[in-house]
Structure formats: C-alpha cells, structure tokens
Amino acid sequence: MPTYILGIESSCDDTSASVLCDGKVLSNLVANQEIHKSYGGVVPELASRAHQQNIIPVVNQAISLANIDKNQLNAIAYTRGPGLLGSLLVGSSFSKSLSLGLGIPIIEVNHMQAHLLAHFIEDCGKEKPKFPFIGVTISGGHTQIVLVKDYFDMKIIGETLDDAIGETFDKCGKMIGLPYPAGPIIDKNSKLGDPNKFTFTKPKVADLNFSFSGLKTGFLRFVEKETKSKNDFIKSELNNLCASLQNTIVEILIEKVNLAVDKTGVNSVVFGGGVSCNSAIIRKFKDQKNYKTFFPKFEYTTDNAAMIAMVGYLKYLNKDFSNLKEGAKARYKI
Numbered sequence: 001m002p003t004y005i006l007g008i009e010s011s012c013d014d015t016s017a018s019v020l021c022d023g024k025v026l027s028n029l030v031a032n033q034e035i036h037k038s039y040g041g042v043v044p045e046l047a048s049r050a051h052q053q054n055i056i057p058v059v060n061q062a063i064s065l066a067n068i069d070k071n072q073l074n075a076i077a078y079t080r081g082p083g084l085l086g087s088l089l090v091g092s093s094f095s096k097s098l099s100l101g102l103g104i105p106i107i108e109v110n111h112m113q114a115h116l117l118a119h120f121i122e123d124c125g126k127e128k129p130k131f132p133f134i135g136v137t138i139s140g141g142h143t144q145i146v147l148v149k150d151y152f153d154m155k156i157i158g159e160t161l162d163d164a165i166g167e168t169f170d171k172c173g174k175m176i177g178l179p180y181p182a183g184p185i186i187d188k189n190s191k192l193g194d195p196n197k198f199t200f201t202k203p204k205v206a207d208l209n210f211s212f213s214g215l216k217t218g219f220l221r222f223v224e225k226e227t228k229s230k231n232d233f234i235k236s237e238l239n240n241l242c243a244s245l246q247n248t249i250v251e252i253l254i255e256k257v258n259l260a261v262d263k264t265g266v267n268s269v270v271f272g273g274g275v276s277c278n279s280a281i282i283r284k285f286k287d288q289k290n291y292k293t294f295f296p297k298f299e300y301t302t303d304n305a306a307m308i309a310m311v312g313y314l315k316y317l318n319k320d321f322s323n324l325k326e327g328a329k330a331r332y333k334i
Contacts, residue, residue, distance in 0.1 A: 004068060005316060006076045006098075007309025008059065010091030011083025011111045012141070013047045015054035018305035019066035019073075020313055024122040026066035028299065028306040031058050040180045041170070048086030055094050062305070073104055075321070077312020080108035081332030082141070088328035096324050105321040107312040111303075112137050112334050115272030116148060117314065118300040118307035129270045129294050134260050138253070138281075139273035140166030140181070145208050145260050146334060148270070151314050154334045157264070158208025158256060165249060166275045168212040172219050172245055176234050186242040187278050193243030198222070200248045208260050210252065219245060250280050258290070267291040277301040 002021050009016040013036055018028040031054040036042045063070050078095035081088055092108075099106040116135040120128055135146035135154065143165045145158035163171070166183055173182020200222065203214040223241070226233045234241070257269055269291050275281065277298055285293045300307055315321070 003074050003313065003316060004066075004072050005309045005312045006059070006063070006073050007109075007305040007307075007312055008055070008076065008078045008091050008095050009111075009303055009305040009308045010051045010055065010087050011079045011081070012087060012303055013042045013050070014303045015051050015058050016303060016305035016308075017055075017059040017062035018309045019062055019068065020121075020306065020309040021066075023120065023310065023313055025306050026068070027062045028304055029058050029062045029065070030302075030304055037180055040174055042084070044084045044086055047084055048090055051087050051090035055090060059094075059098075070102060073102060075099075075105040075107055075312060075316050076102075077107040077109050077308050077315070079111050079114070079308055080326065081329035082111055083330060085328060085330040088330065092328045100324070105316070106324065107315045107320070108322040108326055109308045109311045109315075110332055110334055111308075112142060112144065113152070113154060114307040114311045115139070116146065116154070116270055117151060117311050118272060118296050118304075119270055119294055120314070121300065121306055121310045124297050124300055125294065127294075129268055132264075132266050133268035133270045133294075134257070134264065134266050136253075136257060136269060136271050136276075137273045138165045138271065138275040140164060140170065140183075140275075142273065143210050143212075144334070145256060147264060147266070156334055158210070158260060160210040160212060161205065162211050162213040163216065165210070165212065165253070166273075168216055168249060169246075169275070171216055175220050175223055176238065176241055183275065183278070186246055187280065189239045189242035190246045190280060193239030193241070195243040195247035197237070197240035198244035200245065202248060202252050208256055208263070210256060212249075215248065215252075246278075246280050250278075250284055253281065254284060254288070257285070258288070261291050268294070270294045272296060272301070274302040
C-alpha cells in the first residue's frame with residue numbers, strides 16, 4: 001500500500017502544502033506574500049494573517065493536484081519551528097485540527113532538519129548524499145554547519161553569532177537602494193561586476209562560527225564615505241559593489257566549510273536553504289577538490305512543504321508520531 005504524507009510549511013512568509021507518496025512529490029504548492037516587499041522585510045503580524053487566508057485553499061489545491069482524496073492520507077507533517085511564532089501557530093493549529101478530523105497521526109518537523117533532508121526527496125537529485133556528511137544551512141534566518149551522522153542524528157558544530165547570511169545580503173542591499181529581497185538581485189548584478197574591485201573586512205571568529213554584523217557595518221561605512229566624495233558612487237559602481245560584497249561573503253563561507261571538512265574528516269558537504277541557490281556559492285564550491293558537494297533542486301531551496309513531507313515520511317516509517325500537546329517553537333534547535 002502506498003504511503004501518502006501531507007506536508008504543511010508556515011515558518012515565515014510562505015504558505016506551502018505538499019503531498020508525497022513514498023518519498024515522491026505529487027504536488028508542492030507555495031503561496032508567496034508580496035505585501036512584505038513594500039516594508040523592506042517580513043512583518044510578522046501581516047505574515048500570520050496571510051497564512052490564515054492562504055492555508056485552506058493551498059492545502060485543498062495540493063491534495064487536488066496530487067489526485068487523491070484527503071481520506072487517503074496516512075499522516076500530516078507540519079513545521080513546528082524554528083520560525084515566526086504567529087506563522088508557526090497557523091500551520092500547527094490547522095495541521096492538528098485536520099489530523100483530528102481525519103483520525104490520522106500528526107508529525108512535527110524541525111524546519112532546519114528538513115532543509116538538509118530535502119535531498120532525499122526522490123526527484124531532488126540523481127545521487128543521494130551518504131552518511132556522514134556536513135550540512136550547511138544558509139538562509140535569511142540561519143547560518144549553520146551541521147555534522148549529520150544519520151537522518152535524525154545531527155549536531156550543530158558552527159553557526160552565526162549574530163546575523164544570518166541571507167539577512168546580510170538583504171540589509172547590505174538595502175544600503176545601496178536595492179528592494180527586498182536583495183539577495184537574488186545582488187547575485188544577478190554580480191555577474192556584471194568585478195569581485196575584486198573593493199575589499200571588505202572579513203570578521204575573525206573562532207572555530208566554525210560566523211559573524212556578519214561587522215561586515216555589514218564596514219560595508220555601510222564604506223558606502224557612506226565614498227558617497228560623500230562622489231554623489232553617484234552607488235549608481236556608477238553598483239555591479240562592482242554587489243560582486244565584491246558577494247565575493248567576500250562566499251570566501252567567508254568557503255573558509256569555514258573547508259575548516260569543518262579538515263576538523264571532521266567528512267568529505268561530503270550538503271547545502272540547504274534559500275541562499276544555497278546563489279550562483280557564486282554553487283560555482284565556487286563545485287570547484288573545491290577536497291570534498292563532494294550536493295545542492296538541492298531550486299524548488300527545494302527556499303521554504304517549501306515538500307521537504308516537510310519528506311521528513312514526515314521518514315518519521316512515519318519509524319512510527320515517530322507527535323502528540324497534540326506539542327506547541328510551535330520559535331527557537332527550535334536541531
């Protein structure tokens with residue numbers, strides 16, 4: 001008998017639902033919230049309201065596109081955390097109610113684990129990572145290096161002490177007049193610029209941890225200084241600014257991942273999270289000769305319910321079910 005898992009993701013500003021059958025994606029829908037662009041970032045209260053509006057039609061459409069009846073579902077997997085608490089509560093409350101109504105198990109999922117385990121979705125790649133591997137989760141809210149020994153045997157061995165890598169792209173982009181989210185625009189502009197035109201200080205942080213706050217401050221001070229002496233500095237040097245900033249961030253990431261490989265002796269590196277689709281990160285890590293790299297398909301990089309359903313399927317096979325008393329957690333360690 002096939003096993004159907006409904007995944008529901010609502011950790012930030014994307015409402016997503018997906019149906020998997022034995023690890024194969026039958027549907028994967030994402031409703032984006034365009035309203036946040038005008039504010040230059042995600043507004044939590046607006047995000048939770050939009051989730052309430054989107055979640056029923058998104059789930060209904062995901063089940064319809066999967067060409068199954070809701071009564072065929074074997075379990076419901078939902079994002080418990082980490083994320084925005086109001087957004088998480090919408091997804092968790094809906095999932096629990098639906099599981100009660102259908103009389104099927106509920107499975108809680110750690111969002112960050114899901115980013116790494118998305119690689120085990122059937123159509124995510126020709127080759128699946130083998131354990132152990134080093135997981136690198138890079139997104140707007142997180143920057144982590146994780147030692148992964150098995151599906152649910154994960155240990156964080158390095159993380160950011162302040163800002164996440166995606167947040168750094170977005171905030172630096174805002175400093176030079178780019179709209180939110182700035183990361184993809186910086187990536188696009190960088191292809192037309194000189195990555196060595198400007199030099200920015202790389203923060204010195206012990207071991208495998210990161211810090212991007214100093215880079216942000218240094219970038220701001222540099223732009224302010226140059227703009228005072230040349231009014232059209234940003235406009236005339238936009239592509240070079242983007243390329244130099246991106247190059248600095250990628251170099252920081254490469255240095256830390258290389259150190260993680262040396263320290264652990266693990267020679268497989270698996271990426272997850274929205275920033276893992278950055279073209280410079282993919283290109284420069286593919287050039288590394290000391291280890292093998294795995295990048296997810298584009299649709300599984302940003303927040304999506306297929307990765308939540310995948311973790312739900314793995315837990316379902318182990319009969320690792322949750323109870324209705326487990327609440328959403330804004331901070332939820334791997």
